[in-house]
Amino acid sequence: MLSAADLSLSASAAAISERVTALGVYQLPIGSEDADRVPSERFEGQITRRTWRLDGGGTVLQILAPLREQLVEQGYEVRLDCAARDCGGFGFRFGIEVVPTPDMMVDISRFHFLSAAKGKEAVSVLVSRAGEAAFVQVISVRPPDTAAEVEKPVVPAEPDSxxxxxxxxxxxxxxxxxxxxxxxxxxxxxxxxxxxxxxxxxxxxxxxxxxxxxxxxxxxxxxxxxxxxxxxxxxxxxxxxxxxxxxxxxxxxxxxxxxxxxxxxxxxxxxxxxxxxxxxxxxxxxxx
The missing domain is CATH 3.30.1330.60 (OmpA-like domain)
Structure with a gap:
């Protein structure tokens, strides 16, 4: 199993990238896009951005659902849970933070987004399909007093292949x-x-x-x-x-x-x- 913050993905998930900011601000999306604006809540701390690729079947909701269950079990409160058009489609996709391609690919018509918070901690999960593959992005924020004071570069998985x-x-x-x-x-x-x-x-x-x-x-x-x-x-x-x-x-x-x-x-x-x-x-x- 692979760990993203405190989340576990299936063993078939291949890590693509990891970006860690020792101290920064993340605007956690908490509402669907409205009038070219995505409502958000500010969280400050260590920000970790990770992406994975999963080859094979499964809808975006089938991939996201167990991650949502894990967050709820850990005491997180879901702030936003929406799919493509309900989120705001194109406007939502370009109104939130997304790791650049090719590390994360988003199909405007086939994605699901979830955000959750627990005290000063926040997590967002974005799942989308692109062709035969699915991509998962997890952005997590932890307060500075619980975060390691390091900043990691992008680390692609198996860069030669x-x-x-x-x-x-x-x-x-x-x-x-x-x-x-x-x-x-x-x-x-x-x-x-x-x-x-x-x-x-x-x-x-x-x-x-x-x-x-x-x-x-x-x-x-x-x-x-x-x-x-x-x-x-x-x-x-x-x-x-x-x-x-x-x-x-x-x-x-x-x-x-x-x-x-x-x-x-x-x-x-x-x-x-x-x-x-x-x-x-x-x-x-x-x-x-």
């Missing part, structure tokens, strides 16, 4: 994927030196699938004007293309670039974590 499959699946199922491991020089549009698994995987995918092309789209937060950000985001996408061609011998004729600026956020630009998530480069799959 799981991550390449995940990126390909994200591209084929959703048509686009955020390249989450890219790091740019501070205050620059240049990609920092180093090896990036996502670029190696993209180049390999292009080589194995000559019927497809890629569009690399840069995105920014809302700091500055849209005109400035459109230019910055396009130059960052161009930097990624150059690295693909130079380091991985990708066919430059099958890779286009574009800059969206701040027109397509995936998180709130009102908080630092949201602005960081919005500064990204996405790969979009195109037919050749």
């Amino acid at each position: 799981v991550r390449p499959i995940e990126l390909a699946k994200v591209l084929e199922v959703r048509g686009h994927a955020v390249l989450t491991d890219l790091v740019f020089e501070s205050g620059s549009t240049r990609l920092r030196e180093g090896q990036y698994d996502s670029l190696k995987e993209l180049a390999g995918y292009l080589a194995a699938n000559p019927q497809y092309r890629l569009l690399l789209v840069g995105h920014t937060d809302t700091v500055g004007s849209q005109a400035q950000n459109a230019g910055i985001s396009e130059r960052r996408a161009q930097s990624v293309k150059e690295r693909l061609v130079e380091a991985h011998e990708a066919d430059q004729g099958r890779i286009d670039v574009a800059g969206a600026g701040f027109l397509a956020p995936i998180a709130s630009n009102l908080i630092p974590e949201g602005r960081e998530a919005n500064r990204r480069v996405e790969a979009v799959l195109l037919a050749d």
Whole structure:
């Protein structure tokens, strides 16, 4: 069995990632989306974000139900328990915190969300299906006096086998994927030196699938004007293309670039974590 906070998942659940913030603020969703707003309650402490993948059958509710039972048995009070449309669909999905793809995938029409609290502790569980697989995200908050004062990096499970499959699946199922491991020089549009698994995987995918092309789209937060950000985001996408061609011998004729600026956020630009998530480069799959 795998443990998430004090929850146990089935033995078939494969851990994908873990992110631990020693001290932070989590806005626990406690109501369905209403007028572009998801009601929430503030919790402060150590925040742990974990994700898993489960291959095979089972509805999202069948996966979530035993986790809900465990929380109730531990004395947690359920604050919100809703499915896709009842939660608010698209508006809810983009109004709550979700670990970036490919570590967590959410189908707008097939997800179930649960939040619960016990005193100063809070837990949220998000379950969704994507193709033949199901994804589980658990975010838990514990007060600082009960939390270990450490901060862990993302730890993917079996990176040599799981991550390449995940990126390909994200591209084929959703048509686009955020390249989450890219790091740019501070205050620059240049990609920092180093090896990036996502670029190696993209180049390999292009080589194995000559019927497809890629569009690399840069995105920014809302700091500055849209005109400035459109230019910055396009130059960052161009930097990624150059690295693909130079380091991985990708066919430059099958890779286009574009800059969206701040027109397509995936998180709130009102908080630092949201602005960081919005500064990204996405790969979009195109037919050749």
